[in-house]
Structure formats: structure tokens, C-alpha cells
Amino acid sequence: MAEPRVMDIKDQPGFRTIAIICLLVLYVPVLILMIFSFNSGSLVTHWEGVTLNWYGTAFGNEEFHAAARNTLIISVTATIVSTICATLAAIGMTRVKPWRGLAAAFMVINLPLMVPEIITAVATLSFFALIAGAFGLNFGIGNLILAHTVFCIPFAYMPIRARLEDMDLTLEYAAADLYATPWNAFRRITLPLLVPGIMSGAALAFIVSFDDFTITQLVAGPGQTTLPLYIWNQIRRPMTPEINAISTILLMVSILFVSVSFLIARRRAK
Amino acid sequence: MGIALKSRVAAPQLPSRPAYGDNQPGTHLPPRAGSLNGVIVPEQPGKNAIEVRGVRKVFGTGENQVAALDTVSVSIRENEFFTLLGPSGCGKTTLLRLIAGFDFPTAGEILLHGQDIAPLPPYKRPVNTVFQSYALFPHMTVAQNIGFGLEMLGKPKGEIEARVAQMLKLVKMEALKGRRTSQISGGQQQRVALARALAPQPKVLLLDEPLSALDYKLRKEMQIELKRLQHETGITFIFVTHDQEEALTMSDRIAVMSAGKILQVGSPRDIYDRPAERFVADFIGETNFLPGTVVSKQAGVATVKFASNATISAGYPEGFDPSGEVTLVVRPEHADLVPDPAKGTITGTLSNIVYFGTDTHYHVKLDGGGENFIVRHQNSRSSAVTYETGAKVGIQFEEDAARVLKD
Numbered sequence: 280m281a282e283p284r285v286m287d288i289k290d291q292p293g294f295r296t297i298a299i300i301c302l303l304v305l306y307v308p309v310l311i312l313m314i315f316s317f318n319s320g321s322l323v324t325h326w327e328g329v330t331l332n333w334y335g336t337a338f339g340n341e342e343f344h345a346a347a348r349n350t351l352i353i354s355v356t357a358t359i360v361s362t363i364c365a366t367l368a369a370i371g372m373t374r375v376k377p378w379r380g381l382a383a384a385f386m387v388i389n390l391p392l393m394v395p396e397i398i399t400a401v402a403t404l405s406f407f408a409l410i411a412g413a414f415g416l417n418f419g420i421g422n423l424i425l426a427h428t429v430f431c432i433p434f435a436y437m438p439i440r441a442r443l444e445d446m447d448l449t450l451e452y453a454a455a456d457l458y459a460t461p462w463n464a465f466r467r468i469t470l471p472l473l474v475p476g477i478m479s480g481a482a483l484a485f486i487v488s489f490d491d492f493t494i495t496q497l498v499a500g501p502g503q504t505t506l507p508l509y510i511w512n513q514i515r516r517p518m519t520p521e522i523n524a525i526s527t528i529l530l531m532v533s534i535l536f537v538s539v540s541f542l543i544a545r546r547r548a549k
Numbered sequence: 550m551g552i553a554l555k556s557r558v559a560a561p562q563l564p565s566r567p568a569y570g571d572n573q574p575g576t577h578l579p580p581r582a583g584s585l586n587g588v589i590v591p592e593q594p595g596k597n598a599i600e601v602r603g604v605r606k607v608f609g610t611g612e613n614q615v616a617a618l619d620t621v622s623v624s625i626r627e628n629e630f631f632t633l634l635g636p637s638g639c640g641k642t643t644l645l646r647l648i649a650g651f652d653f654p655t656a657g658e659i660l661l662h663g664q665d666i667a668p669l670p671p672y673k674r675p676v677n678t679v680f681q682s683y684a685l686f687p688h689m690t691v692a693q694n695i696g697f698g699l700e701m702l703g704k705p706k707g708e709i710e711a712r713v714a715q716m717l718k719l720v721k722m723e724a725l726k727g728r729r730t731s732q733i734s735g736g737q738q739q740r741v742a743l744a745r746a747l748a749p750q751p752k753v754l755l756l757d758e759p760l761s762a763l764d765y766k767l768r769k770e771m772q773i774e775l776k777r778l779q780h781e782t783g784i785t786f787i788f789v790t791h792d793q794e795e796a797l798t799m800s801d802r803i804a805v806m807s808a809g810k811i812l813q814v815g816s817p818r819d820i821y822d823r824p825a826e827r828f829v830a831d832f833i834g835e836t837n838f839l840p841g842t843v844v845s846k847q848a849g850v851a852t853v854k855f856a857s858n859a860t861i862s863a864g865y866p867e868g869f870d871p872s873g874e875v876t877l878v879v880r881p882e883h884a885d886l887v888p889d890p891a892k893g894t895i896t897g898t899l900s901n902i903v904y905f906g907t908d909t910h911y912h913v914k915l916d917g918g919g920e921n922f923i924v925r926h927q928n929s930r931s932s933a934v935t936y937e938t939g940a941k942v943g944i945q946f947e948e949d950a951a952r953v954l955k956d
Contacts, residue, residue, distance in 0.1 A: 452651050453684035455671040457698035458588055458749065464672075467697075471688050 309530070316523035323518050333524040343525060345502075346509035352420065353495075353505060354488040357427035358435075361488075362481040364428070365435035366473070373443040374451075374469075392433050399430060400494040407498060419500065426498050427488040434487045435480035438540070442476025443469075475543045482540035486533050588673050588702065597660070598753050598785040599625040599648060604657030604667075606643050617643040619809040620657070625753075625787060626802075630779050632788045634796040635806035636832065641789045644806075645755050648787065649678045661752060672701070677746035678755040681762070683738045685730035691741050692717065692726040698749035716744040719778065736767045743775075747782060756788045760795065772799055793833045797821060805829045821880075825866045827954045830878040837884070837922050839877040839895075839915075843953070846871065851953050853877055856917040859894050863951035871953040881925035883950035886911055886942050893943015897922065899936055904928075913942060 288294060316334070320327030337343055368388055372381060391399065403426045411417050418425065450472070454464035492507040499508060506529055513522050606618040618640045625631045633641040646652045648659060650671030659667040666674050677698065685694050695716050699709045717723045720740040725733055730741060739759060746754055756775075760768045776799055779786045790796055796803050797817040804814045805828075813825040824830035827838075841853035844860065851871050854860045865871050890896040900921060901912035911924045924944060936942065 447682065447684065449680055449682055449684040450686060452649075452671070453678070453680060453686070454697070454701075455651075456649055456676075456678045457745070458672045458701035459697075460672055460701075463701060468686060 312523050313527050313530070315520050316527045318520045318523075321519050323520055323523060333520040334528075336521050337524045337528070340521070342504070342509060343506075346504045346506045349420065349503060350489060350505040350507075353423050353427055354485055356424045357431050357488045358481050358485040360424075360428045361431035361484050362435045362439075362477060365432050365480055365484075366439055366477055368432070369436055369440040369443050370469075373440060388436055389433050391430055396430075396493045400497040403429075403494055404497045417500075420503055422498055422500070423495060423503055423505075426494055427491065430491070430494060431484035431488050435484040438479040438483065439473065439476040442473055442479075446472055479540045479543045482536045482543070486536045486540075489536070490529065490533060588675055596626060597624045598627045598629070598662065599787070600658075600660040600663075601625075601644070601648075602658040602660065604644070604647060604654045604659060606640075606647060606652065607655045616809050618647070618654075621809070621811050622657075623804055623811055623814060625785060627785055628783050630776070630786045630788065630799060630801045632790060632796040632800040632803045633806060634790055634793060634803050634833075636791055638808075639806040640809040641791075641806050642757060643809075645678075645757055645787065645789050648753070649676060649755050650674050675749075675752045676755060677749060677751040677753075678757065679742050679746045679759045681758045683742040683759075683762075685738055685741055685745070687729070687731055689730070690726065691722060691728050691730060691733065694730060694741055695744045695748050697745065702749060712748055716748045719747070719781070720744045720774075735762060736771070739763065739771060740774075743778065747778065747784065750782075751784060753785045753787060756786060758789055758791070760790075761792075768795075775799065797833070805832065807832070823864070823866070823952065824878065824954060827876060827878065830952075830954060835881050835923060835925075837879045837881060838920065839879065839922070839951070840919060841875055841877050843871050843873060843875055851875075853951070853953065855895055857895060861894055861946060861951050863953045864949060865953040866955075869953075869955055875953045877951045878954055879922075879946060879951050881910065881923040882908075882927075883947045884922070884924045885945045885947070886913075886924050886926070886936065887945055888936070888940075888942065890941045890943040893945055895922070895944050897942060897944065899938050899940045899942055902936065902938060911936065911942075913944060 315323050315326070317329050317331065318326055319330035319332070372384060372388075375381075407417075407422050407426075446469070450468055451464050454468045455461070459467060490507055491505075492511065495505050496508060496511070499505065504512070506525070510522060510525060510529070513525075601621055601623045604618055604621050605616060608615050608617055621640070621644060633644060635641050643652065647654050647667070650666070650669060650673075654667050657667070658665050661674070661676070666676075686697065689697070692713050696709045696713045699712055704712075713726075714723075717726050720743055722737065722740050722744065725737060730738060733741070739762075742759070759775075760771050763771060772795060775786070775788075788796075788799065797820075800817055802814060802816055803820050805812045805820060807828050813820060813829050815823070820829060821833055824833065830836045831838075839855070841855050841861075843851050844854050845852045846865075849867070850862050850864055852860050853863050853875060861877070863877055887893050895915060895917070897913040897915040899911055900914040903910040903912070906928070908925050908927045911926065913922045913924060915922055922944060
């Protein structure tokens with residue numbers, strides 16, 4: 280049983296009202312979006328009845344397929360590469376003697392989180408334009424993968440680093456004491472215990488890449504439409520509930536990955 | 550027969566006890582020089598398991614330098630239960646970490662059977678540690694934890710299984726071998742930690758306050774258990790604790806440490822009855838301190854005069870030359886109360902009587918002033934005299950009760 284608290288924020292006047300307003304503002308638009316994906320009419324503002332037809336239309340849509348394929352190729356590759364980079368960075372910054380510039384390195388890794396995304400997008404675009412101009416190089420979809428990998432690293436890095444910092448260093452001493460060479464101690468002790476952090480970091484990196492719009496919009500070349508770009512293009516035409524259906528699918532994928540990340544994090548806390 | 554035979558030679562008092570590796574030929578470290586999977590095998594098994602020679606350990610740099618160990622030298626014999634005892638921050642854990650290889654000395658040598666191991670990484674030292682927090686691997690079962698060291702040594706699978714089974718039996722954990730370490734109690738975790746450290750048959754087992762997390766009853770049980778394990782395995786134990794009672798009851802020898810130095814090394818009786826310094830007397834057990842003046846001395850015994858003009862003869866440690874104003878130490882149980890103040894060496898007024906069940910403490914406010922003097926009486930069914938607070942009493946000392954010590 281929880282102890283009775285002397286001060287409970289719930290007793291403050293207006294607490295309930297403010298909480299309800301916040302929740303409504305956050306979730307009502309999303310709920311409306313999801314509800315209208317089942318609308319049997321072809322307007323997103325006028326409800327006529329329930330149908331699953333728009334999901335059928337979406338799944339039969341070739342453009343949607345192409346966009347989904349692009350998104351998966353980019354997100355999965357970017358997730359794998361950025362998670363590996365983030366893992367190495369986290370190990371290099373927690374399992375070493377403190378060195379000059381450690382704080383600076385930490386800043387450098389996390390700075391992309393603070394830079395406005397549009398700035399990163401313009402910078403990335405200019406960078407690829409420069410490369411293309413100077414060396415005549417264009418990596419095609421590789422440009423997008425590279426850009427996504429880079430901005431995913433700090434997201435993957437955070438849970439991995441947190442996990443490493445939580446880990447009892449004595450375990451690694453114990454492994455060394457029991458004749459494990461540094462490599463064996465890492466392979467048999469540190470890495471297995473780090474897996475939840477890595478999974479959690481990878482899930483975060485995936486959703487960040489999966490629903491990125493700004494950077495993708497600027498960097499993407501012709502034929503490199505991802506799902507967020509596809510939705511953006513569709514809403515500039517007369518909207519049908521098909522867009523609601525596609526958005527709902529995207530939302531479900533995101534929720535799935537956030538939940539996975541959260542559940543892993545919660546299990547490790549036990 | 551490797552460790553097992555050596556331990557018998559070094560411990561003739563246990564000739565009939567089989568060491569636990571005996572019926573398993575080939576399961577111990579080979580008694581030849583060289584290395585086993587990179588772990589050194591000492592060449593000349595000497596009398597001393599560990600010799601610490603002039604070891605200094607300094608932490609920090611520049612002005613923030615702190616000497617955690619200030620030129621420490623000590624020899625730890627084979628098959629000995631050796632305790633490093635001292636308050637927190639005295640350097641005992643630092644010394645243990647240097648022997649384990651988790652830190653490296655700033656200066657000095659650490660010899661294992663005559664071979665300098667100070668520069669070796671921990672995974673090349675035939676020394677294992679029981680950690681204060683146990684540090685069991687949470688993603689492995691009890692059996693996997695115990696087998697880890699042997700696995701890292703590259704032992705064949707069958708041998709590992711046999712040894713793990715043996716260790717599980719030794720610490721009475723057979724029933725729980727398949728459990729995760731998070732699914733067993735603190736006392737059981739303690740046993741697994743012990744089994745894991747003993748399984749590779751180290752030359753020396755290091756124990757870093759392993760009992761401090763257990764409750765009183767379990768701690769008492771584990772103290773007996775540890776002594777039994779040390780007997781049965783014949784491995785040298787180096788035990789770190791701040792608990793003086795634990796040190797006195799378990800150790801063959803104790804090193805008392807303070808502020809990065811070893812103040813005294815000796816058997817529990819030596820340390821308790823003949824403390825070398827005031828700190829040792831104060832840290833271990835209860836002690837009365839009495840001011841006095843040396844009037845004469847001869848062959849290790851000084852005659853000390855109290856303010857009351859009464860005199861007492863008191864021994865003093867070798868290498869110490871007491872003179873002038875000194876402090877005498879007397880254990881509470883080495884003094885006696887007498888109802889007639891005229892018969893006491895010193896006199897005072899009973900200020901407090903504290904009943905402890907097994908014994909009673911009498912607090913005496915001395916006529917000369919100063920701290921209260923405590924006399925401990927063992928209680929019996931027929932205590933001849935009863936005292937009341939406020940009574941004038943005398944205090945007599947047993948033979949050799951008082952010692953003069955360095956401050």
C-alpha cells in the first residue's frame with residue numbers, strides 16, 4: 280500500500296481540468312484521424328458509415344507499396360548501422376579511463392538532438408550536393424540511408440549508454456578475476472547484459488527513421504518516396520480516408536516499436 | 550598432488566581430512582611451472598603464499614594525491630586464514646584489490662609463491678575473489694556461474710561438470726543449480742559466490758567483507774561455514790573485514806590496519822592481549838585507558854605510578870621505549886572490583902551498572918578523574934558480592950593486565 284502523502288498534486292485546484300484538457304488536445308486529433316479511416320464515405324470530414332475498404336485500397340496501392348519498401352530499406356539499414364555505431368561509442372565512452380575531451384565527445388554525439396531538424400536537413404542536402412558537384416558521386420538511396428544513420432545515432436546511443444552506466448562494474452571485475460580476458464569478459468558478460476539496451480536503442484532509432492519527414496523531404500531524389508513523403512504528397516490532392524488508413528498503419532507501427540522499447544526498458548529495471 | 554598435498558604439509562593438524570580435489574585426479578592445476586591458458590603456475594611453492602613488499606598505492610595526481618597504502622609489507626603463509634582488519638578507508642580493500650589485480654601498486658612487489666604478480670592483469674593470476682556484492686552474473690544459472698572460471702581456463706566440458714557438481718555439494722546448493730541468481734536468497738547467493746571463486750582451485754582466495762550484507766544469524770552460520778571450507782580446501786584465505794569480532798573468531802592471523810599502514814600482525818590472542826599500539830587496543834575490543842608516569846623499567850616491564858601514588862608493573866611492546874607520561878591500557882575483564890577501596894590499586898565511585906546477560910559492566914568514576922573505568926564481570930548463579938551505584942570501590946588488576954602503549 281502506498282503511504283499517504285502529505286502533499287499530493289492531485290489535491291491542487293484545477294488539476295483534474297488541466298489534465299483532461301492536455302489529454303484531449305494530445306489525443307482527440309489522432310483519434311479522429313483513426314476513426315475516419317473506417318468511414319465508408321469518401322470525405323474525411325463527413326461520417327457516413329463503417330467500412331474497411333480504405334485499408335483494402337491502401338494495401339492494393341502500388342505507390343504505397345513502393346513507399347513502404349523504400350521506408351523499410353532505409354529504416355532497417357539505418358537502424359542496424361546507427362545501433363552498431365552507438366554501441367561502440369557508448370562502450371568507448373563508459374569503459375575507458377576518463378580522458379580530456381570525454382565531455383566534449385558526449386556533447387558532439389548528442390548535439391544533433393538539439394539542432395533544429397530543418398538546419399540538419401539543409402546542411403545534409405548541401406553536403407550531398409557538394410559531393411555530387413565535386414566528385415560526381417550520387418549514392419541514390421544510399422544518400423537517404425546515410426542521412427538517416429547519422430541522425431539516428433544519438434537516439435540509439437542514449438538507452439545503450441544508460442544501460443552501460445547502470446551495469447555493475449564489479450561484474451566485469453569478477454569476470455577478469457575468473458580468468459576471462461578483456462574480450463571474453465565483453466563477449467560473455469558485458470554484451471549479453473547490454474542486449475536490452477541495444478534493443479531499446481534500435482527500436483528508438485527505427486521509429487525516428489521510420490517517420491522522418493523533414494530531412495527525407497530535402498534529401499530524397501526521384502523515386503525515393505518514403506511513407507511520410509507519400510502521405511504528404513497525397514494530402515495536397517483531394518483527401519480520401521485512404522490517407523487516414525495509411526496514417527493509422529504508420530501510427531500502429533510506431534506504437535509497436537515504442538512499446539517494444541518501453542517493455543524492454545521496464546523489464547531491465549526489474 | 551598440487552595444492553592438496555602442499556596444504557597437508559603446511560597443516561599437519563588436519564592430516565586425515567581429504568582435500569576436496571583428492572579423489573578427482575587431474576582436476577587441479579598441474580604442479581609444474583609455466584602457465585595454464587595464460588594463467589601463471591608458480592614455480593617454487595614456498596612457505597609464504599603471498600608476500601607484500603614495500604607496496605605503496607597513491608590515488609589522484611598533483612595536490613590531490615592520497616596514499617591509500619603507505620609502504621605496506623606483510624607475509625601471508627600458505628593455508629592460512631589471514632584477516633585484514635581496520636576501519637573503513639584504512640586501505641584494506643585497496644590491498645586486496647592489488648593482490649587480485651584490479652589495481653596496480655605505485656611502488657613495491659607482490660609475490661605469489663615467490664613470483665612477482667604485481668604487473669599481471671587479474672585474469673593471469675591464480676587468485677580468485679569473493680566480492681562484497683557477490684557480483685554473480687545475473688544472466689547465468691547458479692551452475693553456469695560456478696563453472697565460469699573453469700570454462701575461461703579452457704578446461705574440458707566433462708571436467709567442468711564434475712567440478713561444478715563437487716562445488717555445489719561443497720556449499721550445499723545442489724538443489725538450486727538451475728536457478729537464476731536473482732531467484733535465490735542472499736545467503737544462497739553468498740554460497741554461490743564462494744563456490745564460483747573456489748571452483749578453479751585458486752592458490753589464494755580473497756574475500757572482501759563477504760558477510761557484511763547478511764543478517765546476524767546467517768552471518769554467524771557463514772563464519773563457521775567459511776572456516777569449514779578453508780579446512781576442507783586447504784586454500785589460503787585473505788579476508789577483509791571491519792568487524793573485530795569476526796576477525797578474532799575466524800582468523801589464524803590478523804593484520805590491523807589504519808590510515809594506509811599495517812599497525813600489527815599477529816594471532817587473535819596476540820592482537821587482543823598484547824596490542825602494539827593504542828589504536829589497536831582501542832579498535833579491538835573494549836579498553837580502559839589510564840594515565841600514569843613511568844618511574845623505572847627493566848626487561849620489557851615498566852613500573853608506572855598513578856596519580857594516587859599506587860604503582861603497577863606493565864609490559865610494553867618490543868621496540869618501544871616508554872618514559873615520562875604514558876597511557877596504560879587495561880581490558881575490562883582483566884580488572885576486578887573489590888568492595889574495600891583500601892585493597893584496590895586504584896579507587897573510585899561506581900557510577901553505573903549495566904547488565905548484559907552473560908556479564909555485567911561496572912562503570913567506575915576514578916578518584917583521580919579522567920574517563921570512566923569499566924570493569925567486566927562474568928555473571929554466575931552465585932555472584933558473591935552485589936554492588937550499588939554510588940558505592941566507593943577499589944579496582945585490582947590481574948597479573949600482566951596493564952600495558953604501556955604508543956599513542
